[in-house]
Amino acid sequence: MQDTGLYWRPLGGNNIDQISGHCYQYTCVEQEGNKKTSIIIDLGKFDNYQAVGVDNAIAAVPDVVNLLTDKSFNLKAIFLTHSHPDHLNGLFHYLRAGYKLPTLYGGKYTKIVLDDMYDYFAIPMKNRPKFVVIKDGDVRRFGRLKIEVLSSSHTCFDAYGFLISFNKVTVYHSGDMKVDNSTFFKKPTNIKRLKQVGKKVNYVVGDFCEIDHDGIAYRECDVYKKIVDYVKHLRKKKIYMTVYPTHVEMYIVAFLAALKLKLSVAFHGDDDFYTYMRYLKKYGMDFAKLAGNRIKVFEKIPDNLNELGNRWAIIGSYRKLEEQYWVNPKEALLFVTARSRFMQLKKQADAKGVKAISVSDEPMLRGAGHAFIGDWQILQQYIKKAVYIPTHCPNFVLDSFCELGRLAGFNLINPLPHNNMLYFFGVGGYKLLEEDKAFWQVLTKDGKMVKVLQCPTAGHGTIRNTYSRRRTMQQFKIIEHKMEKKYGNC
Numbered sequence: 290m291q292d293t294g295l296y297w298r299p300l301g302g303n304n305i306d307q308i309s310g311h312c313y314q315y316t317c318v319e320q321e322g323n324k325k326t327s328i329i330i331d332l333g334k335f336d337n338y339q340a341v342g343v344d345n346a347i348a349a350v351p352d353v354v355n356l357l358t359d360k361s362f363n364l365k366a367i368f369l370t371h372s373h374p375d376h377l378n379g380l381f382h383y384l385r386a387g388y389k390l391p392t393l394y395g396g397k398y399t400k401i402v403l404d405d406m407y408d409y410f411a412i413p414m415k416n417r418p419k420f421v422v423i424k425d426g427d428v429r430r431f432g433r434l435k436i437e438v439l440s441s442s443h444t445c446f447d448a449y450g451f452l453i454s455f456n457k458v459t460v461y462h463s464g465d466m467k468v469d470n471s472t473f474f475k476k477p478t479n480i481k482r483l484k485q486v487g488k489k490v491n492y493v494v495g496d497f498c499e500i501d502h503d504g505i506a507y508r509e510c511d512v513y514k515k516i517v518d519y520v521k522h523l524r525k526k527k528i529y530m531t532v533y534p535t536h537v538e539m540y541i542v543a544f545l546a547a548l549k550l551k552l553s554v555a556f557h558g559d560d561d562f563y564t565y566m567r568y569l570k571k572y573g574m575d576f577a578k579l580a581g582n583r584i585k586v587f588e589k590i591p592d593n594l595n596e597l598g599n600r601w602a603i604i605g606s607y608r609k610l611e612e613q614y615w616v617n618p619k620e621a622l623l624f625v626t627a628r629s630r631f632m633q634l635k636k637q638a639d640a641k642g643v644k645a646i647s648v649s650d651e652p653m654l655r656g657a658g659h660a661f662i663g664d665w666q667i668l669q670q671y672i673k674k675a676v677y678i679p680t681h682c683p684n685f686v687l688d689s690f691c692e693l694g695r696l697a698g699f700n701l702i703n704p705l706p707h708n709n710m711l712y713f714f715g716v717g718g719y720k721l722l723e724e725d726k727a728f729w730q731v732l733t734k735d736g737k738m739v740k741v742l743q744c745p746t747a748g749h750g751t752i753r754n755t756y757s758r759r760r761t762m763q764q765f766k767i768i769e770h771k772m773e774k775k776y777g778n779c
């Protein structure tokens with residue numbers, strides 16, 4: 290890193306065969322190598338730590354040790370796109386291992402989650418880094434490096450993308466994002482700003498996590514309508530509604546559907562579920578207030594089920610239900626919003642003769658947090674000339690996306706990024722500068738950090754292939770075929 294300009298390096302997020310552990314370095318160099326300024330965006334945890342081959346491992350995180358310890362990088366800040374563990378939880382492990390972190394910049398909701406996790410991991414007050422709350426439209430400057438905050442629609446509150454500028458180069462770093470402008474109680478993706486600046490954006494570091502899905506990502510208002518329609522058409526009065534704990538937007542979508550249908554609501558779930566309910570409350574979400582006098586709302590299922598009346602919805606992350614809560618199969622309907630997680634519940638419903646609608650029948654029920662290919666095609670209309678840099682995706686998915694990506698008109702970076710590749714982002718073009726091996730830092734039970742080479746982990750550990758290679762390729766072929774039919778093979 291000698292020439293004046295902007296440099297980018299993925300340190301997690303472009304993994305070999307898994308997702309999670311997202312982390313990106315941006316460094317600008319001024320005055321021919323004399324002055325560097327760096328920021329990190331996100332510092333998540335890598336989920337398949339059991340597979341990295343270290344005894345007593347309790348976590349694996351992106352390797353940012355150099356950035357934290359080598360003063361020449363002049364690391365000024367860690368910007369947090371949102372509160373999910375694959376973008377956030379690396380922070381705690383570095384703090385536990387005794388590292389000092391620079392100031393953190395993130396949303397109000399992210400801070401609520403972070404403060405709770407500091408307590409959980411017993412991080413002493415004096416070791417907690419300074420936190421600056423950011424919001425849509427904020428601009429922060431570090432020397433000549435400028436960061437503008439843009440709201441993003443995702444499955445939690447206060448998710449952000451960033452416009453990162455240095456000299457005449459501008460990067461749109463999307464964070465986890467879909468285009469959905471129908472989000473309830475949170476700011477949607479700031480399309481207006483992207484339209485304004487689109488022509489000036491040279492690079493897009495984008496969330497391509499669900500790029501193998503055709504069309505646009507499910508909108509919250511459509512998921513809501515879908516739930517309402519099912520209940521109305523099937524004339525059901527007792528609803529069992531499952532939600533994924535970290536995806537708080539689904540708590541709200543399910544609640545609003547119940548409100549529309551005039552069903553009393555009882556929340557019911559595991560510790561994880563109630564942790565997120567607590568975050569929602571701290572954030573200012575008050576379900577009872579929202580309901581007014583229209584429906585009854587219970588934080589837990591009341592001892593006497595009759596208190597709920599005869600039209601109700603049980604909303605939560607429960608994997609199975611106690612016997613007494615299964616009532617009148619003819620009136621009941623179960624929504625299964627995540628196949629593997631709620632499988633046991635589905636079996637229970639089947640045994641009771643309760644109708645179940647699962648994501649296999651109706652994929653929209655799972656909600657969506659990440660852009661589908663259609664979302665990116667919408668943004669491409671405004672950000673036409675940029676080089677697109679897919680992230681949040683295993684390497685093999687990206688490799689098989691290439692053909693479709695180019696057919697869809699994306700100017701994809703070449704070669705596609707793998708963790709620890711270093712690129713120079715210029716006005717007139719980019720350059721791959723280094724292609725070093727990538728590493729994870731693995732934490733052990735005794736509080737040590739061990740540097741481990743990144744290797745394929747599919748088939749090892751508790752998480753196997755995040756994606757099926759064959760299924761993904763098939764999906765790409767199907768979408769490609771549709772596009773060729775629509776636009777002709779050019």
Ligand SMILES: [Zn+2]
Pocket residue numbers: 371373443465658
């Ligand atoms: Zn996320």
